[in-house]
Amino acid sequence: MENNELLYNLQKYDIALKSAGHELDLLVKQKDEYESGVKNIENEIALCEQKIKARSAESVKLEKDAEFIETQIKKINERFLLIKTEKELSKYNAELAKLNSDKSQVEEKNLLMMEKQEKASAKLKKLKDEHGRKKIECSEKISDIQEKMNALNEEISKLKKHRGEFASGIPASAIEAYSKLAAAKNGIAVALVSKKICSGCHLSISDNTLNQVKFRNALVCCPNCQRIIYLE
Numbered sequence: 001m002e003n004n005e006l007l008y009n010l011q012k013y014d015i016a017l018k019s020a021g022h023e024l025d026l027l028v029k030q031k032d033e034y035e036s037g038v039k040n041i042e043n044e045i046a047l048c049e050q051k052i053k054a055r056s057a058e059s060v061k062l063e064k065d066a067e068f069i070e071t072q073i074k075k076i077n078e079r080f081l082l083i084k085t086e087k088e089l090s091k092y093n094a095e096l097a098k099l100n101s102d103k104s105q106v107e108e109k110n111l112l113m114m115e116k117q118e119k120a121s122a123k124l125k126k127l128k129d130e131h132g133r134k135k136i137e138c139s140e141k142i143s144d145i146q147e148k149m150n151a152l153n154e155e156i157s158k159l160k161k162h163r164g165e166f167a168s169g170i171p172a173s174a175i176e177a178y179s180k181l182a183a184a185k186n187g188i189a190v191a192l193v194s195k196k197i198c199s200g201c202h203l204s205i206s207d208n209t210l211n212q213v214k215f216r217n218a219l220v221c222c223p224n225c226q227r228i229i230y231l232e
Ligand SMILES: [Zn+2]
Pocket: 191, 198, 199, 200, 201, 202, 203, 222, 223, 224, 225, 226, 227
């Protein structure tokens, strides 16, 4: 085989490797999407639990506040019988009114908190159910994807091995020229020429150039796109 034919066949391995690599990237992306779908619900659950915990602590504090106010009210009531003057009575009434209003404020706050807590608990339950469902659904899909990835990885390593073996039969200088061109030409370094048309740039190749390909031993490139020419 001439060098250009060898390189053309080497290119077939590289195209197959590139497409397998692309397919693998897509699978990795799909797997990530499923995994992050589950992870997002887990984060939401953690956030919800955190809020519930914080509200519980707040509720305990409010209950203590209410108890404290209650004791204050009792103390004030004990003083009621000792009231002698109009002034003392009005002071008593003012203090009691203030305490009662504080108490009802605290109780109202706590009630609101409990309502929120109930909603949060319902949301948490919903999230946990959804998480359970999604986890089962995703784990099936993920294991499917993983299976495909394993098969693809196996195929890729086989391709790499065969490419390596095939490349070892090609002169190093030809491989070097091919690699540079492949990097510059998006992986297509060797262009098949059929009916005098270069498949790389779709322009016609002169008879003079075609004769060079036929009779010269060195690699000949398309004058227009610079790809290595291979005649069918
Ligand atoms: Zn060309």
